[in-house]
Amino acid sequence: MPKKRKKTKLRPAPILWLLLLINIGIGLNYSYITCIVNVRADGIAPFDQDRVQDILTKMEGKPCSRIDARSVESEVMALQDVDRAELTRNVFGNALLKVTYRTPVAQLDGRPQVALSDDGVLYKASDTISDLPKLQMPTGGPPTLIAFAGSWQPASLASIAIFSRKKFAKRDVRIGVNQRGVVCLNIDSGRVILGSCDDLDLKLKTLESRLQKNPQELNEVQELNLTLPTAPTVVPKKVEKKL
Numbered sequence: 001m002p003k004k005r006k007k008t009k010l011r012p013a014p015i016l017w018l019l020l021l022i023n024i025g026i027g028l029n030y031s032y033i034t035c036i037v038n039v040r041a042d043g044i045a046p047f048d049q050d051r052v053q054d055i056l057t058k059m060e061g062k063p064c065s066r067i068d069a070r071s072v073e074s075e076v077m078a079l080q081d082v083d084r085a086e087l088t089r090n091v092f093g094n095a096l097l098k099v100t101y102r103t104p105v106a107q108l109d110g111r112p113q114v115a116l117s118d119d120g121v122l123y124k125a126s127d128t129i130s131d132l133p134k135l136q137m138p139t140g141g142p143p144t145l146i147a148f149a150g151s152w153q154p155a156s157l158a159s160i161a162i163f164s165r166k167k168f169a170k171r172d173v174r175i176g177v178n179q180r181g182v183v184c185l186n187i188d189s190g191r192v193i194l195g196s197c198d199d200l201d202l203k204l205k206t207l208e209s210r211l212q213k214n215p216q217e218l219n220e221v222q223e224l225n226l227t228l229p230t231a232p233t234v235v236p237k238k239v240e241k242k243l
Contacts, residue, residue: 035061039095045081047127048099052076056097064091072097080123106161106175109134118162120155133161133173153181156197160185163204167211190218195227203229 039056055075059067069087076085076099083102089095104115107129108122115125116135135157157175164173164185174186185192185207194203206229210217218224223235 041097043099045101064089081126105158106133106135109136118158120158133164136174136176138179153197156200191223193225
């Protein structure tokens with residue numbers, strides 16, 4: 001005798017719950033109840049307000065789940081001045097955009113709109129830059145970076161620029177780096193050879209200590225060499241012989 005098969009009873013409750021969840025999901029995706037109606041922006045620079053406002057205006061009236069946060073963030077970060085952008089939103093119609101801008105600490109000599117940020121990024125600045133140390137690079141800068149990539153240490157040069165702005169405010173400061181990566185710090189008519197960026201903190205502390213003892217040292221010598229910070233050397237100024 002063949003065994004009788006047990007009849008499987010359909011349980012409608014799980015199916016109904018699943019259909020309900022799907023329906024709610026579709027509703028949230030397309031319903032205008034979740035449309036963005038309140039958009040706030042935090043940290044927007046004055047020079048960038050109009051551009052960012054245009055981007056945020058595109059979000060208004062769209063359901064929350066249909067807004068691609070990464071796409072909005074990428075559009076905001078298309079401006080080189082922007083370091084980070086983060087968009088958050090919820091189903092209650094609120095959205096918040098947080099923007100962080102790069103902090104310029106130096107500008108490329110001869111190309112003032114090209115700035116060096118405090119974390120060592122060269123970028124085209126949209127805002128007017130003034131009273132920043134000048135960065136002098138072989139044959140004008142970025143186009144030659146490939147040729148001396150091994151010697152290019154932008155983060156270290158940014159540290160020198162930050163130090164210079166703090167210690168030598170409102171003075172003519174130029175930071176030079178050659179093809180071999182030798183760094184020179186020129187302060188007014190004074191010249192300091194830093195050599196490579198190795199032991200940079202010690203070199204800058206040595207310079208600060210010497211100038212505290214003798215603030216006029218850079219005016220009295222032709223060159224101060226801190227390539228070996230534990231044994232600094234100076235090149236005396238040439239004395240013109242009177243005829």
